[in-house]
Amino acid sequence: MSENSESPTPGGPQPETLRFFGTTWVGHDNGYGLRRVGVACGALVVTVAACLLMRFAYQGVQIADVGSFVSVLFVAVFGICSAVAFVRTWDGFRRRPADPAREESLRSLKAIGFIGSLLAYFFRSLTEAPGERLLRSEYETAVTQYEKRRGARAGNPAARRRPKSKRK
Structure with missing residues (x-):
């Protein structure tokens, strides 16, 4: 990794913060x-x-004796x-x-299946901060583009030497 990707570039792109991690990622x-x-540990708990x-909740459905169809459906x-x-x-x-818009429409489905979301958060946190890979790739791309733009503009354009024109 280059030095620029490990610390925010002054005046350049700033890294996004992650929940629970800030910019420590x-x-x-x-x-x-x-x-x-x-x-x-928190996600697992x-x-x-x-x-x-x-x-x-399932025991409540069982106690209500609503039938096996509802239990299976639950x-x-x-x-x-x-x-x-x-x-x-x-x-x-x-x-x-x-x-x-599609992700927004699936919000209620993800709320019902919150255990799956919690498990994904737990498993991802075993290898990295959840979302770190995505933000790191976006941040490194932004830093590279910023450095490329800065390098192209470096120096005073008026002080640049003009190419010699071909004389006939």
């Missing part, structure tokens, strides 16, 4: 490792709590929604959504 400094461990909550809906939420959340860490 740029140089992996200021307790980045501890934050990742904390986020992973919240996932377990969410599973317990779903268990209590499990199927939450299972499918959790799987879709996992995939959508996982993909969101790798690339920006192509259609933000």
